[in-house]
Amino acid sequence: MKKTFLLPIVFIFILSCTQEKTCKINIHFKGKEFEKLNLVIRQESKDFPRIIIPGESSNRKDWTFTYPDSIFDKLTWVNIIVPSFTDSVETSIAFIGIIKNDTLKAGSYSFSKGNSEIEATYINTEKFSNMLYTNKDNQPASKTVYQYYFLVPTTGDKELLSSIESIGNKYSMFYLNDSSEYGNMLSKYIDITKKYPESHFLINMLTKNLTRYNSKQDVERVYNCFSENNKLSYYGLKVKNFLSFKFENSVLPVCGSNNKELIVKDFSKYNLVVFSASWCNPCHEQIPILKEIYRNFKNNLVITYVSLDEEKSIEAWANLMKKEEIPWRSLLAKDDLEKIKEKYFVNGIPHTMLVYPNGREVEVLDVRKESNYKRLVGLIEQ
Secondary structure, three states, rough: OOOOOOOOEEOOOOOOOOOOEEEEEEEEEOOOOOOOOOEEEEOOOOOOOOOEEOOEEOOEEEEEEEEEEHHHHHHHEEEEEEEOOOOOEEEEEEEEEEEEEEEEEEOOOOOOOOEEEEEEEEEEEEEEEEHHHHHHHOEEEEEEEEEEEEOOOOOOOOHHHHHHOOOOHOOOOOOOOOOHHHHHHHHHHHHHHHHOOHHHHHHHHHOOHHOOOOOOHHHHHOOOOOOOOHHHOHHHHHHHHHOOOOOOOOEEEEEEOOOOOOOOOOOOOOEEEEEEEOOOHHHHHHHHHHHHHHHHHOOEEEEEEEEEOHHHHHHHHHHHHHHHOOOOOEEEEEHHHHHHHHHHOOOOOEEEEEEEOOOOOEEEHHHHHHHHHHHHHHHHHH
C-alpha cells in the first residue's frame, strides 16, 4: 500500500495563463542530465515559507523554472533539488564560481529578477553523510546529501554570482573568533557590496546578521554601499528600520505567575534584556557570565530574561530557572513569539540588548565577547 504524506509547509505552484508577471530561470546544464528537477523557494512568509516549482525540460539538459514575480521581494534563497521519494537521501545542485583565483561554492543562492540565463558545466559530486535535520514529525533525524557541483562563468547572472561570493566569504557572519580580523572582514563585506549593489541575496544576508556587527555605524557603512533601489526593497527597509530603531516596551507574561509586566520597568538604570530559551546550549553557557554581571552591578543594572520558548517547552524553561537559581526576572514571549523576535531584531540567541537609562537608545552587546563585556562595564561605571 502506498503511503501519502501531507506537507503542510510546501505549496506547489502550477502556473496557468494569467496576466501576472513572472520570473523565469533558464539553465543549460553541460555534462549531466536530469529526469526531474524542482526549484525550492524559501521566503519570509508564514503561509508558504517553502514553495516548490517543478522544472520543465524537453531534452533533460535545458531546464526552465517559472514563478510569480510577486514572490521575489520576500524570497530569502532558492535551491534546485532532484526529487526523491525518501527523506533519508537528498540530492541537490550547487554552483561554483572562480573569483579572484578563489574557488567559491554555494548550495543556496538566488537568481536575477525577471529572466535569468545560466550556463552551468558539471565538475564533480560530493557526498555528505549523517547530515542532521528535523523530520515531518518535528524530530531530529539524519540523511545523506549528494551535491552536484556546476561551474558558472563570471560573466553570467550577477545575482547568482553575488550569492556564490556571499556564501563563499560568509558575508556579514564574522565567523572568526579572532576580533583582530573584524576590520578585515568588514572591509571585505563592504567591497562585495560595492561590487553587487543591486544584490537581493546580499541585502537579505545583511538583515539576517545585523547583530553580528560591532555597531550600527558598521552596519550603515555596508548598507550605504547598496543602490537606492535596493535600500527601498523589502529587506532594505528592514535594515533601515534597524538603523533607526528606538526601544519600545512590551508587556509579557511573567514566568511562573499569572501576572504580566513591562520588559523594562525602571528607566533610571541601564537594562540588559537577554533573549534566551531552554533548548539553546550557547544560552546556557552564557549564564555564568550573566551571574557575574549581576553580582557586580545589580545596584546599577537591571537584567531581564525574555524566553523564546514555545508553550510546549515553558516547563523546561521554568525548570532551568530553578536549577540555575536565576535571581533576575524571567518573562515569556510565547503569546507573540514571531512578533517579539521581529520587533527586537532577534535573528539568533542568545541575543542581548542594552537599553540606556533614557529609555530610547539601544545597543546590542554580546557579553560573551571580551570587548563587549568591557564596553558594558565601562558604560555602567561612568
